Amino acid sequence: xGAHISIPMYQRAxxxxxxxxxxxxxxxxxxxxxxxxxxxxxxxxxxxxxxxLSGKGKVYSYTIIAGAGAPPEFSEEAAYRRFxxxxxxxxxxxxxxxxxxxxxxxxxxxxxxxxxLVIRRIYTEEDVIRYGYKFRPKKD
Amino acid sequence: MAVGIVGYGAYLPRLRITKKEYQQAWGNCAAGIKEKTVxxxxxxxxxMGVEAAKEALKCGINPEEIEILCxxxxxxxxxxxxVSGAAAVMLGLREDVIATExxxxxxxxxxxxxxxxxxxxxxxxxxALVIAADAPRACPRESIEHGLxxxxxxxxxxxENLIAEIDGFNxxxxxxxxxxxxxxxxxxxxxxxxRAFTFASYNQLVTRALQSLMEKLGRKPSDYNYxxxxxxxxxxxxxxxxxxGFDEEQLAPGLLYEQTGxxxxxxxxxxxxxxxxQSKPGEKILLAAYGSGAGSMAVSLTVTGAPLKEGRNTVKKxxxxxxxxxxxxxxxxxxxxx
Numbered sequence: 001x002g003a004h005i006s007i008p009m010y011q012r013a014x015x016x017x018x019x020x021x022x023x024x025x026x027x028x029x030x031x032x033x034x035x036x037x038x039x040x041x042x043x044x045x046x047x048x049x050x051x052x053l054s055g056k057g058k059v060y061s062y063t064i065i066a067g068a069g070a071p072p073e074f075s076e077e078a079a080y081r082r083f084x085x086x087x088x089x090x091x092x093x094x095x096x097x098x099x100x101x102x103x104x105x106x107x108x109x110x111x112x113x114x115x116x117l118v119i120r121r122i123y124t125e126e127d128v129i130r131y132g133y134k135f136r137p138k139k140d
Numbered sequence: 141m142a143v144g145i146v147g148y149g150a151y152l153p154r155l156r157i158t159k160k161e162y163q164q165a166w167g168n169c170a171a172g173i174k175e176k177t178v179x180x181x182x183x184x185x186x187x188m189g190v191e192a193a194k195e196a197l198k199c200g201i202n203p204e205e206i207e208i209l210c211x212x213x214x215x216x217x218x219x220x221x222x223v224s225g226a227a228a229v230m231l232g233l234r235e236d237v238i239a240t241e242x243x244x245x246x247x248x249x250x251x252x253x254x255x256x257x258x259x260x261x262x263x264x265x266x267x268a269l270v271i272a273a274d275a276p277r278a279c280p281r282e283s284i285e286h287g288l289x290x291x292x293x294x295x296x297x298x299x300e301n302l303i304a305e306i307d308g309f310n311x312x313x314x315x316x317x318x319x320x321x322x323x324x325x326x327x328x329x330x331x332x333x334x335r336a337f338t339f340a341s342y343n344q345l346v347t348r349a350l351q352s353l354m355e356k357l358g359r360k361p362s363d364y365n366y367x368x369x370x371x372x373x374x375x376x377x378x379x380x381x382x383x384x385g386f387d388e389e390q391l392a393p394g395l396l397y398e399q400t401g402x403x404x405x406x407x408x409x410x411x412x413x414x415x416x417x418q419s420k421p422g423e424k425i426l427l428a429a430y431g432s433g434a435g436s437m438a439v440s441l442t443v444t445g446a447p448l449k450e451g452r453n454t455v456k457k458x459x460x461x462x463x464x465x466x467x468x469x470x471x472x473x474x475x476x477x478x
Contacts, residue, residue: 018230052232077181080473102180103154103462119190119230120182129217131187131226139453 003071010130017132020117022095024051033095055117056138057091062101062109073123085109089135103136114138143260144305144444146267147296149195150413151188152400152458153179157471162286165468171287172374176401178466179275179290181474185213186223188292188406189273190230195453196269196294203232206296207265209239210256212248212272212405214322216241227271238264246320246370247431248272248405249293250439256297257306268297274404278329280477284320287373288329289401293409301446304416304425308357308440312348316341319433320372338433342376343383345436346428350384353426353438361385365423366415370408370430371397393418399459412441414455419443 013034015021022033028042031051038045064085070078078084085101087109101109102120115135122132155178162169179188189211197203209224216223224239240255242248249272256268273292278285318332319341331338346369354360361367367390369377374397381391394411396403403410408429415425425441472478 014229018226019232080181080470102182119187120180121184121187122182129184131230134182 004125005130007126007128018119020053020055020133022051022053022093023048031093031095033091033093033097051093053091053093053095055091055133057089057115057135059101059109059111059113059115060088060090060096061111062087064106064109073125077123087115087135089115100134101136102134108137141261141299142302142305143257143297143299144302144441145295145416146298146301146303146446147196147199147201148303148413148416149192149198149294149453150410150455150458151191151195151273151292152177152455153183153188153290154462154464155180155466155474156463157466157468161466161468161471169286170283171401172398173287173289173401174398175465176287176289176399177291177403178471178474183290184217185215185273185275185292186217186226188275188290189213189223189271189294190227192273192292192294193227193231193269193271196296197231198449198452199296201267201296201298204234205267206233206269207237208256208259208268209233209237210242210252210268210270211239212242212252212270213274214243214246214248214404215275215277216243231269233269243405245431245434246274246276246372246402246404246407247429247435247437249274249407249409250427250429250437253295253297253409254309254311254437254439256295257309260297260299266298270295270297270409272406272409274406276329276402276404277327277475280472282328282330283333284329284331287397287401289403291400291403291406291410293406293413295409302444303446303448304419304441304443306439307442308353309438310349310353310356311435311437312345312352313431313435314345316345316433321432338372339376339379341433342372342430343380346370346380346430347384349436349438350380350426350428353440357440359424359440361390363424364390364426366393366419366425367391368394368408368411368415368425368427370428371395371411372402372430372432374398396455396459410455416443417448417452417454417456421445
């Protein structure tokens with residue numbers, strides 16, 4: 001069972017998925033990512049401004065997805081990779097987000113390792129390429 | 141007003157396949173490579189180009205200051221759909237950026253560079269971003285496939301704090317039948333498989349561009365510190381350079397084919413990046429791009445004073461570090477040939 005995301009739903013989140021644009025709560029100062037209708041930290045519903053996140057963070061936790069366990073939209077890639085790491089990244093600005101970790105062997109993934117954002121193809125559905133963020137070990 | 145390069149960045153994917161893998165799989169390797177670059181399963185020309193652009197933007201130009209975007213690839217993610225829109229969102233560029241896209245031949249990268257130069261020279265903006273990224277494809281049964289690599293490169297052009305100034309260029313077109321082409325609706329490159337024919341076309345068009353630009357600028361080969369000739373194989377660039385009276389030292393810094401294979405529309409500009417990585421103020425660079433049997437262009441540059449950023453991700457670093465080698469069967473999978 002895949003988590004189908006329709007084209008209109010993906011479209012609404014293009015700026016977050018392509019560039020990690022979050023919402024800064026002007027009441028408590030915290031950054032919400034992904035952006036929500038209300039601030040998840042203080043409940044403010046109307047005072048926000050867009051905030052560009054740096055794309056830098058650390059691995060907070062991770063798992064290795066085995067090929068057979070991948071959702072159908074990832075099945076082709078999973079068949080090639082056989083398994084791939086999925087990480088929970090704690091961004092420098094605070095939010096924790098889930099994404100794939102690339103350019104890494106599965107035994108190199110460690111909690112606390114510094115990572116940086118990279119834009120890759122996530123999957124293709126209805127012949128429409130879904131680009132989005134992944135992470136890789138930080139280069140410098 | 142001098143217009144030139146204020147920043148640049150290269151991106152080479154970390155995957156490689158060696159000549160030996162081809163020899164084991166097919167009995168021979170038809171390309172003069174030692175190894176070549178290969179995109180990962182989730183990469184394409186757009187993602188490589190964006191990586192290169194992010195590296196180029198480290199020169200300190202803010203994405204919102206980019207007023208012109210010129211993109212080039214012979215293998216964009218969609219056969220019809222602008223790439224600029226996605227690239228602009230990924231990089232945080234303005235929505236009113238003047239965008240052009242180029243891709244009818246491997247000369248496209250150099251066309252994009254000169255288009256951006258022309259916009260800036262006409263006063264249409266202060267900073268331009270040029271992105272060239274490519275990963276040509278052909279049927280794995282064809283020998284033309286053996287040399288096809290992958291890479292991306294980006295340049296920021298501007299009018300202040302120039303790393304290098306563009307001081308002349310030209311363009312030639314001609315009709316040479318049967319050289320590298322891709323039929324309408326086909327993903328795979330072809331040629332007629334006659335090397336002498338390919339070389340004759342390359343030699344004629346590239347030589348014409350280089351000679352006529354040197355004449356126009358009143359220069360001779362010894363006036364240049366570096367020569368970049370777009371590489372379509374392991375030897376044609378060397379052969380043309382020699383005939384024109386350039387020596388190996390002028391050509392060597394820009395030779396990448398042995399390690400990357402043919403990086404298509406990004407090729408000549410990747411070689412230029414490798415040259416800039418080691419250039420010094422006052423040096424002169426002559427570049428020729430080739431448009432497979434139909435065109436060529438030459439660009440002359442003078443390296444000016446702006447210092448290069450320390451710790452930048454040089455072409456050499458990316459050629460030599462953090463590499464993962466693929467077997468031939470893995471290569472077929474990651475290229476989606478099987």
